[in-house]
Amino acid sequence: MMMRTDLFREVERLTREVFGATRTSTRPVMMPMDAWRDGDTFHVELDLPGIKPGHLDLDVENNVVTVKAERPASDHVESSAAAERPRGTFSRQLVLGDNLDTDNITASYDTGVLSLTIPVAESAKPRKIAISSGSAEPAAMSA
Numbered sequence: 001m002m003m004r005t006d007l008f009r010e011v012e013r014l015t016r017e018v019f020g021a022t023r024t025s026t027r028p029v030m031m032p033m034d035a036w037r038d039g040d041t042f043h044v045e046l047d048l049p050g051i052k053p054g055h056l057d058l059d060v061e062n063n064v065v066t067v068k069a070e071r072p073a074s075d076h077v078e079s080s081a082a083a084e085r086p087r088g089t090f091s092r093q094l095v096l097g098d099n100l101d102t103d104n105i106t107a108s109y110d111t112g113v114l115s116l117t118i119p120v121a122e123s124a125k126p127r128k129i130a131i132s133s134g135s136a137e138p139a140a141m142s143a
Contacts, residue, residue: 031067031092040125042100042118046092049112050085056109058116060102065094067114099124 031046048056048069057068068091074080096102101121108115 030086030090031069033092033094035094037120040120042096042120044094044116044118046114046116047112048109048114051112053109056114058107058114060105063096063098063100063102065096065102065105065116067092067094 031048033044033046035042035044037043044065046067051069051071055070055072057066059066059068068089070089071085071087073087074083096118099121101119104119106117
Protein backbone atom coordinates (compact mmCIF):
# COMPACT_ATOMS: atom_id res chain seq x y z
CA MET A 1 0.00 0.00 0.00
CA MET A 2 1.23 3.49 -0.85
CA MET A 3 1.67 5.88 2.10
CA ARG A 4 1.74 9.66 1.79
CA THR A 5 3.77 11.42 4.44
CA ASP A 6 4.46 14.75 2.72
CA LEU A 7 3.40 17.30 5.35
CA PHE A 8 3.77 20.26 2.96
CA ARG A 9 1.48 18.66 0.38
CA GLU A 10 -1.16 18.06 3.06
CA VAL A 11 -0.94 21.70 4.24
CA GLU A 12 -1.28 22.85 0.61
CA ARG A 13 -4.32 20.60 0.11
CA LEU A 14 -5.98 21.88 3.27
CA THR A 15 -5.29 25.48 2.28
CA ARG A 16 -6.95 24.91 -1.11
CA GLU A 17 -9.99 23.33 0.54
CA VAL A 18 -10.40 26.00 3.21
CA PHE A 19 -9.69 29.10 1.13
CA GLY A 20 -10.84 27.80 -2.24
CA ALA A 21 -7.47 28.56 -3.81
CA THR A 22 -7.06 27.20 -7.33
CA ARG A 23 -3.39 28.06 -7.64
CA THR A 24 -0.41 27.96 -5.36
CA SER A 25 3.26 28.54 -6.01
CA THR A 26 3.83 24.80 -6.50
CA ARG A 27 0.69 23.96 -8.49
CA PRO A 28 0.05 25.20 -12.05
CA VAL A 29 -3.16 26.72 -13.36
CA MET A 30 -5.92 24.15 -13.98
CA MET A 31 -6.01 24.84 -17.71
CA PRO A 32 -2.50 25.58 -18.94
CA MET A 33 -2.72 27.52 -22.18
CA ASP A 34 -0.65 28.46 -25.21
CA ALA A 35 -1.79 31.31 -27.48
CA TRP A 36 -0.25 32.74 -30.64
CA ARG A 37 -1.09 34.61 -33.83
CA ASP A 38 -0.29 33.10 -37.21
CA GLY A 39 -1.12 35.53 -40.01
CA ASP A 40 -4.83 36.33 -39.92
CA THR A 41 -5.64 33.69 -37.28
CA PHE A 42 -5.25 33.62 -33.52
CA HIS A 43 -4.77 30.16 -31.96
CA VAL A 44 -5.39 29.04 -28.38
CA GLU A 45 -4.68 25.58 -26.97
CA LEU A 46 -5.78 24.53 -23.48
CA ASP A 47 -4.65 21.31 -21.79
CA LEU A 48 -7.60 19.36 -20.37
CA PRO A 49 -6.36 15.78 -19.93
CA GLY A 50 -8.91 13.19 -18.96
CA ILE A 51 -11.95 15.41 -19.63
CA LYS A 52 -14.66 13.81 -21.74
CA PRO A 53 -15.84 15.96 -24.67
CA GLY A 54 -19.39 15.95 -23.24
CA HIS A 55 -18.05 17.61 -20.07
CA LEU A 56 -16.70 20.65 -21.93
CA ASP A 57 -18.60 23.89 -22.46
CA LEU A 58 -17.49 26.91 -24.49
CA ASP A 59 -19.32 30.27 -24.40
CA VAL A 60 -18.63 33.67 -25.96
CA GLU A 61 -20.17 36.88 -24.66
CA ASN A 62 -18.94 40.46 -25.17
CA ASN A 63 -15.49 39.36 -26.42
CA VAL A 64 -15.01 37.03 -23.43
CA VAL A 65 -14.53 33.33 -24.12
CA THR A 66 -15.38 31.09 -21.16
CA VAL A 67 -14.18 27.49 -21.12
CA LYS A 68 -15.81 25.23 -18.52
CA ALA A 69 -14.78 21.66 -17.85
CA GLU A 70 -15.87 19.02 -15.39
CA ARG A 71 -14.04 16.02 -14.05
CA PRO A 72 -16.59 14.06 -12.00
CA ALA A 73 -15.74 12.65 -8.60
CA SER A 74 -13.97 9.30 -8.63
CA ASP A 75 -15.91 6.11 -7.91
CA HIS A 76 -12.93 4.87 -5.89
CA VAL A 77 -12.84 7.53 -3.15
CA GLU A 78 -13.02 5.12 -0.22
CA SER A 79 -10.27 2.79 -1.48
CA SER A 80 -8.06 5.52 -2.95
CA ALA A 81 -4.32 5.38 -2.23
CA ALA A 82 -3.70 8.77 -3.88
CA ALA A 83 -6.05 11.46 -5.18
CA GLU A 84 -4.01 14.32 -6.62
CA ARG A 85 -5.96 15.02 -9.80
CA PRO A 86 -8.45 17.85 -9.33
CA ARG A 87 -12.14 16.94 -9.49
CA GLY A 88 -15.23 19.03 -9.96
CA THR A 89 -16.01 21.94 -12.27
CA PHE A 90 -13.43 24.53 -13.23
CA SER A 91 -13.34 27.34 -15.78
CA ARG A 92 -11.09 29.87 -17.46
CA GLN A 93 -11.98 33.12 -19.17
CA LEU A 94 -10.10 34.71 -22.05
CA VAL A 95 -10.73 38.39 -22.76
CA LEU A 96 -10.34 38.96 -26.48
CA GLY A 97 -9.68 42.28 -28.18
CA ASP A 98 -12.07 43.90 -30.64
CA ASN A 99 -9.69 42.96 -33.46
CA LEU A 100 -10.80 39.30 -33.32
CA ASP A 101 -13.92 37.88 -34.99
CA THR A 102 -15.72 36.12 -32.11
CA ASP A 103 -18.64 35.18 -34.41
CA ASN A 104 -16.42 32.75 -36.31
CA ILE A 105 -14.53 30.90 -33.56
CA THR A 106 -14.03 27.21 -34.23
CA ALA A 107 -13.10 24.63 -31.60
CA SER A 108 -11.83 21.06 -31.63
CA TYR A 109 -10.87 18.65 -28.85
CA ASP A 110 -8.32 15.90 -29.40
CA THR A 111 -6.05 13.93 -27.04
CA GLY A 112 -6.85 16.18 -24.09
CA VAL A 113 -6.18 19.47 -25.88
CA LEU A 114 -8.94 21.98 -26.63
CA SER A 115 -7.93 24.02 -29.69
CA LEU A 116 -9.61 27.31 -30.55
CA THR A 117 -9.12 29.08 -33.86
CA ILE A 118 -10.17 32.72 -33.88
CA PRO A 119 -9.93 34.73 -37.10
CA VAL A 120 -8.76 38.33 -37.09
CA ALA A 121 -11.70 40.66 -37.82
CA GLU A 122 -11.82 42.12 -41.33
CA SER A 123 -11.81 45.64 -39.86
CA ALA A 124 -8.46 44.91 -38.14
CA LYS A 125 -6.69 43.68 -41.29
CA PRO A 126 -4.41 46.05 -43.23
CA ARG A 127 -6.08 47.59 -46.27
CA LYS A 128 -5.32 50.07 -49.07
CA ILE A 129 -6.79 53.56 -48.93
CA ALA A 130 -7.15 55.67 -52.06
CA ILE A 131 -5.76 59.19 -51.84
CA SER A 132 -7.28 61.83 -54.05
CA SER A 133 -5.40 64.83 -55.30
CA GLY A 134 -6.00 67.75 -57.61
CA SER A 135 -5.47 65.46 -60.61
CA ALA A 136 -8.17 63.18 -61.99
CA GLU A 137 -6.57 59.86 -60.94
CA PRO A 138 -6.44 58.88 -57.24
CA ALA A 139 -3.20 57.34 -56.00
CA ALA A 140 -3.25 54.20 -53.79
CA MET A 141 -1.35 54.12 -50.53
CA SER A 142 -0.91 51.33 -47.97
CA ALA A 143 -2.43 51.76 -44.53
